Amino acid sequence: MATAAPLTPERILEATEEVLRRHGAAKATVVDVARALGVSHGTVYRHFRTKAELRGAVTRRWLDRTSVTLSVIVTGTEPPEAKLRHWLAALFEAKQHKAGDDPELFATYTVLTEENGGVVDAHIGDLTDQLTTIVQEGVDKGDFTTPAPAASARAVFDATSRFHDPCYAAHWSRPGIEDAFAAVLDLTVRGLRA
Structure with missing residues (x-):
């Protein structure tokens, strides 16, 4: 059984970009990003403290x-x-x-x-x-x-x-x-x- 790749800021940013592409800036949420990665939104917040910080990083x-x-x-x-x-x-x-x-x-x-x-x-x-x-x-x-x-x-x-x-x-x-x-x-x- 293959183990999942570790969650890194780069993986989060890749997922965020894809979520933004699908939903647009107005509708994209951290929950959407977490869902795309198969993790909780709290896990995303461990890497990016706020939604604004995540959006700034992407x-x-x-x-x-x-x-x-x-x-x-x-x-x-x-x-x-x-x-x-x-x-x-x-x-x-x-x-x-x-x-x-x-x-x-x-x-x-x-x-x-x-x-x-x-x-x-x-x-x-x-x-x-x-x-x-x-x-x-x-x-x-x-x-x-x-x-x-x-x-x-x-x-x-x-x-x-x-x-x-x-x-x-x-x-x-x-x-x-x-x-x-x-x-x-x-x-x-x-x-x-x-």
């Missing part, structure tokens, strides 16, 4: 998937300008996929991100730190000119928000969006060049 997990993908680009060997273009294109593509591949889950996570401002702020901080690393590398190699790489990275993030901020998700599948992205990307890179 939101962080969802956002971190993008951060991890982008971090590989940051540590890659491309020249800084190519790396910046690649990173911004990968961010846009990741957001397009999240919104387009599973619109119901994207809508659910949009609700969760509104509930978890601190998680979102940390995610944005991580993304702008990654951009800062790229911009600083460009400055160090003489490809970019800026007296304040962190401020410039934040400006790049803000200037491209139409292509990654979920409030613009309805625009991401419209005709011409790729051309609009390319134009903003070219303008942004020209502004950083030495």
Whole structure:
């Protein structure tokens, strides 16, 4: 007889994501998550003290998937300008996929991100730190000119928000969006060049 896998925070988060996919943010409960795992809701609360903590953790997990993908680009060997273009294109593509591949889950996570401002702020901080690393590398190699790489990275993030901020998700599948992205990307890179 096989023994059940131990209950870990990761297993709870996987089950929570599936419950959210089925029921949506408004109807999903900790009891639903516990039922999906075959445990009591008290067992789930041993790992996550509150429903809000569980929802924050599953939101962080969802956002971190993008951060991890982008971090590989940051540590890659491309020249800084190519790396910046690649990173911004990968961010846009990741957001397009999240919104387009599973619109119901994207809508659910949009609700969760509104509930978890601190998680979102940390995610944005991580993304702008990654951009800062790229911009600083460009400055160090003489490809970019800026007296304040962190401020410039934040400006790049803000200037491209139409292509990654979920409030613009309805625009991401419209005709011409790729051309609009390319134009903003070219303008942004020209502004950083030495």
